[in-house]
Amino acid sequence: MGILYDQTNRVLYGSILRIVRSRGRAEEILQDVYMKIWRRAGTYRSDKGNPITWLCAIARNSAIDVVRREGRMTEIGDDVLENFADDAKPADDWLCDMEDQEALRKCIETLRSDHRTSIRLAYFEGYTQSELANHIGVPIGTIKSWISRGLMGLKGCLGG
Amino acid sequence: METEDPFIQAGKYSLRVLEGEELVQAQRAILTDPSFVQAVEWWDRRLGTMAEEATQFAPSSATREAILNRIKHESAADRRVVTIQPKAERPSRLSVGFAMFGTAMAAAALVLYVSTPATNPPVGPTTFEGAQPQLIAQLQNEDGTSRLASLINPTSQRLSVRVSGLEAGEGQVAELWVIPEGGVPQSLGYIPNSGVLERNLTGAESELLLPGSSLAVTFEENTGAPHEAPSPPILLIGAIDSV
Numbered sequence: 001m002g003i004l005y006d007q008t009n010r011v012l013y014g015s016i017l018r019i020v021r022s023r024g025r026a027e028e029i030l031q032d033v034y035m036k037i038w039r040r041a042g043t044y045r046s047d048k049g050n051p052i053t054w055l056c057a058i059a060r061n062s063a064i065d066v067v068r069r070e071g072r073m074t075e076i077g078d079d080v081l082e083n084f085a086d087d088a089k090p091a092d093d094w095l096c097d098m099e100d101q102e103a104l105r106k107c108i109e110t111l112r113s114d115h116r117t118s119i120r121l122a123y124f125e126g127y128t129q130s131e132l133a134n135h136i137g138v139p140i141g142t143i144k145s146w147i148s149r150g151l152m153g154l155k156g157c158l159g160g
Numbered sequence: 161m162e163t164e165d166p167f168i169q170a171g172k173y174s175l176r177v178l179e180g181e182e183l184v185q186a187q188r189a190i191l192t193d194p195s196f197v198q199a200v201e202w203w204d205r206r207l208g209t210m211a212e213e214a215t216q217f218a219p220s221s222a223t224r225e226a227i228l229n230r231i232k233h234e235s236a237a238d239r240r241v242v243t244i245q246p247k248a249e250r251p252s253r254l255s256v257g258f259a260m261f262g263t264a265m266a267a268a269a270l271v272l273y274v275s276t277p278a279t280n281p282p283v284g285p286t287t288f289e290g291a292q293p294q295l296i297a298q299l300q301n302e303d304g305t306s307r308l309a310s311l312i313n314p315t316s317q318r319l320s321v322r323v324s325g326l327e328a329g330e331g332q333v334a335e336l337w338v339i340p341e342g343g344v345p346q347s348l349g350y351i352p353n354s355g356v357l358e359r360n361l362t363g364a365e366s367e368l369l370l371p372g373s374s375l376a377v378t379f380e381e382n383t384g385a386p387h388e389a390p391s392p393p394i395l396l397i398g399a400i401d402s403v
Binding site for chain 2: 048
């Protein structure tokens with residue numbers, strides 16, 4: 001598990017921190033995430049995605065569970081996140097399924113800006129539709145429409 | 161949900177942007193519509209690759225030691241090896257890294273040493289110990305003739321279920337399911353038609369039984385739990401709340 005931790009902790013911690021916005025809380029969640037990974041290792045199915053996608057899903061879902069249960073913290077703003085990003089180690093190709101990631105990246109780039117922003121904010125910040133509407137400052141109906149259209153664009157582009 | 165393309169709604173469920181009635185309807189679809197489950201899994205796989213471009217941050221050095229200590233305390237002597245097969249056509253460096261655990265598995269296999277949970281309680285950060293509330297879920301059908309009340313103690317990892325009014329037919333049995341928010345149903349095993357069931361929860365089950373998850377009951381063929389997916393109709397469904 002030590003090797004697994006060394007190879008994956010930065011990307012999992014980054015996913016969690018972006019959602020919970022507290023270093024201390026994010027580290028507590030990170031501990032729980034690795035315990036879940038350790039307990040659930042036998043449930044991983046390769047046909048559902050590559051390993052890092054599975055690990056990141058556990059981290060993201062755990063962080064979202066916490067903010068929806070306990071509320072979102074505001075200790076760390078976007079500017080601070082940018083300042084202490086681990087610039088020594090960008091996302092490595094060895095960690096990813098580059099084909100799938102590149103396909104999604106290209107498809108997201110084809111989306112309209114507001115559709116793309118809505119989906120990326122929902123994914124990386126863990127916002128619900130109403131939280132997104134509040135964050136961006138548009139009616140919730142608009143957000144629902146943007147996400148629907150964005151997902152329809154991705155579906156068509158990715159061949160769903 | 162009525163006018164939205166179910167495939168797109170599945171994407172929103174995977175993205176975890178749904179809330180309120182839309183979330184409830186999606187959770188019902190997860191239980192009753194295999195095509196919806198397939199659509200959610202399709203989106204999970206595609207959208208999940210976005211995580212790989214997340215900005216990386218380094219946690220404090222104490223975190224690694226804390227995790228390894230928790231695992232050490234939760235480990236039992238009877239270690240076993242669980243293999244995780246990555247995409248066969250293109251093993252990643254991550255998989256090779258996992259294989260460095262020293263097994264004789266093929267280089268493409270991810271190998272994690274996993275121990276069964278120990279009888280001793282897990283040792284974690286003191287901030288978590290004893291701080292968790294009790295969880296409850298109260299389910300009943302429309303006319304109130306079938307009911308289920310459950311109490312979950314996350315600290316002691318104990319599940320108590322009181323059931324009344326279920327009438328499974330010949331060759332059928334009532335099965336309890338948990339649907340994690342944004343996830344697919346997981347069986348919690350058989351429950352009686354009436355009466356009380358109390359049992360310990362596994363670590364994996366405890367992690368699914370959270371506020372925001374839902375419990376549901378279906379009748380399944382009595383061929384041995386757990387079944388892979390519930391069979392419609394859903395008899396009872398309700399959310400888990402903390403008290």
